[in-house]
Amino acid sequence: MGLILAIETSTVVCSVALFDGPLILGLQELYTEKSHSQFLTPMVGNVVDQAGYKLKALDAVAISMGPGSYTGLRIGTSTAKGLCFALDIPLISVNTLMAMVYGMNKYNQNGKLLCPMIDARRMEVFSMVTNDKLKILEDTQAKVINELSYHQFLREYEMLFFGNGSDKCKKILSKTPNAHFIKGVNPSASNIGDLAWKKYQNKKFEDLAYFEPFYLKSFRATQPKKLKES
Numbered sequence: 674m675g676l677i678l679a680i681e682t683s684t685v686v687c688s689v690a691l692f693d694g695p696l697i698l699g700l701q702e703l704y705t706e707k708s709h710s711q712f713l714t715p716m717v718g719n720v721v722d723q724a725g726y727k728l729k730a731l732d733a734v735a736i737s738m739g740p741g742s743y744t745g746l747r748i749g750t751s752t753a754k755g756l757c758f759a760l761d762i763p764l765i766s767v768n769t770l771m772a773m774v775y776g777m778n779k780y781n782q783n784g785k786l787l788c789p790m791i792d793a794r795r796m797e798v799f800s801m802v803t804n805d806k807l808k809i810l811e812d813t814q815a816k817v818i819n820e821l822s823y824h825q826f827l828r829e830y831e832m833l834f835f836g837n838g839s840d841k842c843k844k845i846l847s848k849t850p851n852a853h854f855i856k857g858v859n860p861s862a863s864n865i866g867d868l869a870w871k872k873y874q875n876k877k878f879e880d881l882a883y884f885e886p887f888y889l890k891s892f893r894a895t896q897p898k899k900l901k902e903s
Contacts, residue, residue: 675732675873678717678756679865682709682749683741683769684791684837689716690862691724695870698724700863709748717752731762733878735869737860738766739887740799740813741791746886754881763878767868768887769860770801770813770836776864777835777855781805785831785853788823790838791860796845798838799889802826815889818842827851836860 674694681688687709688702699720703712721728736753739746757764773789781787784805790798796818802811816822823846826832831851834842835858846852872878 675870676726676730677733677735677765677866677869677873678721678731679735679737679767679862679869680713680717680749680753681737681769681772681860681862681865682713682745683737683739683860684745685742686859686861687713687716687745688860688862689713689720690865691720691726692866692870695867697863697866700861702861704859709745713748713752717756728756729760731756731760733757733763733765733869733873735765735767735865735872736886737769737772737862737865739769740815740889741769741860743888746888750884750886754884757881763873763876764881764884765869765872765877766879766884766887767865767872768801768813770799771803771807772864772868773836773858773860774801774803774807775868776861777833777858778805778807781833783831785833786810786826788832788834788839789858790834790836790842792836792838792841796841798836798842800836800838802832813887813889818845820845820848822846823852 677692679690685706690700691698770789835855
């Protein structure tokens with residue numbers, strides 16, 4: 674059908690999956706902070722090899738495009754573009770939050786709204802809101818959470834909050850019974866397959882020369898502290 678390699682590096686999780694069309698053939702995930710630069714390339718080779726293929730058999734590479742960690746997204750994108758250039762195959766991008774929604778919606782009961790959250794700074798998260806039909810009700814944005822956040826949805830609908838940014842929001846948002854929090858949900862390359870396959874069929878490919886991750890916010894470098902004179 675179409676052999677697609679999926680790469681997810683938007684958070685601390687480094688994740689690689691191989692798909693034949695929408696069918697997942699292999700998956701490897703590493704939950705170790707700052708592991709992307711060291712382990713991503715070996716993980717790609719392992720997943721493809723263990724599924725019984727060679728890299729030259731790939732038909733496309735799908736990248737989780739963000740939002741998320743600036744450094745993680747840069748590493749994932751560089752690896753994906755390098756493979757596409759070397760193998761002369763197309764690059765497909767998938768919104769990280771939409772992939773999370775797609776994965777969680779498989780377990781969504783009673784048509785709850787879905788709100789994936791990726792941790793940003795302080796009380797800020799990268800988030801979006803969809804319904805159980807994957808219709809976007811609130812587009813991807815950087816959102817500072819307070820008592821009124823999502824009030825327009827929570828006063829009428831039950832919502833599922835999940836992702837590594839949801840834990841810090843629970844105390845503020847759980848005051849309403851319509852807010853439900855799911856722990857332990859991370860972006861995964863395993864959720865990219867169907868979304869990437871649809872784009873592959875419709876030839877919705879990225880321009881390799883100009884594609885950049887969806888950072889959503891500009892990178893902020895911290896200044897090193899000056900050493901005190903003795």
